[in-house]
Amino acid sequence: MTIREKIACLGAGRMGRGIAVVFAYAGHDVALVDFKPRSEADFQKLAGEAMAEVERTLATLAKLGLFDASAAKTIAARVHVVPQAGAQAAFSLADVIFEGVPEVLDLKREALKQCAELAGPKPIIASTTSTILVDDLSDAVPHPERFLNAHWLNPAYLVPLVELSPGKHTDPAVTAKLKALLEHIGKVPVVCAARPGYIVPRIQALAMNEAARMVEEGVATPEELDKAIKYGFGFRFAVLGLLEFIDWGGGDILFYASRYLTKALDSDRYAAPEIIEKNMREGHIGLTTRKGFLDYENLDLDAYRAERLKSFVGMLGFLDLVKPPVLEKE
Template sequence: MSKTDAQPIYAVVGSGYMGGGIAQVLALAGAEVHISDVDLATAENSRERLIAEAKQFVADGLFPQEAPALIEANLHADTLEDAVAHASFIAEAVPEKIDIKHATLRRIAEAAPADAIIGSNTSTILIRKLAEPISNPERFLGVHFANPSPFIPGVEIITHAGTDPAVVTRVRAIMAEIGKECAEVGDATGFVMNRLQYALFHEATQLVEEGVAGPEEIDTIVRTSFGFRLPFFGPFAVADMAGLDVYAFCYESLQTEFPERFATPQQLADLVAAGKLGTKSGGGFLPIPAERAADLISYRNRAYVELMKLLDKLGPAPM
């Protein structure tokens, strides 16, 4: 690394399962990373654990051969104040309790450089509430990794009303450097990731309580049917390919038993009324031109076949 390309300095406050994984990914990408926890001994133990984990990940074929050496060289254990003292980006990953986060974020803001970006890994707490104890709150936002953070590519970026757009741009660049794919979302309780996954979980538990199917059967249906599509397409792309008129009809059918729970979304009704039925009409929720439909279907079919090959290679999960 040249003198004109200085190694970035980052900090992760909270070195448990999520924070530790975030620190591994940042260190593996070549950053100097300082981790802290409730005390220095805990941070030091976490550092040793993360190096040992990296060695196991190499043995399992999950990390490159150089990962343990990179992480050992780039990862440092410190007190909170020392960890953030020279950091340009700080990830807060302490327990999901607002009083603990407020106290931690206040200490971070007081000890870090005034222009250091502070990102909370909160999964549900409003960013505008977490911003309250932070000086220069324009540098604060949510940077929500998914579990397990070394291996899941998606990251939610959540801004509050005062977040500087330049901060978002910089965080997007950092996430790209470590191989993550970002989506910027609004500051609503649960954000997007947890709103969606808990909605699915809630309906799944309803089906169990109603005696329609057991947990094992429901898991099988999810992973082998609509869940099989999700590595490649989100719900709007899936709906557009299926046909929004088909979706509207299915809503009407569901409403015969659950009129409120499955009320037709107004956006869906409006698109169908306007003749925007998805890929077959040249666009629905997403602007997919009709002339791309054949290529899209070809990609979809190849993707599903390749995923099936991967699942056959891996074999069933050791449940």
């Protein structure tokens, strides 16, 4: 029998419930710890609501074809809602604790401090904050070398990405261990520096504001704009990363397009960063020079292009847009 890590969630709200589903699905026992003092009746009400949401989520995933519905009860039984009185036992037995209390700095710091003291020095503790930097929290945690941020994207039980942000005190071995655990359960963790917005929220904030601005300017209707995003922007970036796409088309294209848009729209928000200018000066513009943001020096470019084009065809199939060729004469 495989020994799986025990997981605890600090907070029994929406984020904790989503993470509980992820780990229970992967075979882990999860303690969903309600960290608020409540009467027994109030706790039973909350516990019932939490488990009902876990069960509804699993039922939805089963209906979507991820697993046979007969397994839902087995998976849900791995999740246990624990009252505040049982927090010490739950935290001290856990290998990894995910904090998911509301996005209020003082509230998080106090909850993390209490949690860490109850847990002892061994469990990895990860905040799931979407806004607060790791080192604004880490000094509240005894033994901060075992603390980092793990930003999940909602819905946590479906979106593969988890952004790991270690702090200045985080032991690199702790980051590696949590990354390996997430990969083992089917997630795709990435490690990023402690900067506001992490990776995806920072990029998507720019994109979402620009889309809203284009509607405001009358460039297109919301319906037409979203169609362009789904079948153009989203289609390409589901296969190619943003930086890989720069290399695919050529960094010189972005360089000149940035200059044109900055002047035509009279806005510095389109100005290229220094790294684009630097790549142009050094001739690192992508596939044509075999070096851009990524290194293609020892890559079979024909095979690489064929593999990416195959993925694009797969996207067409997913979108039900594959059409047979017209062979009859006009």
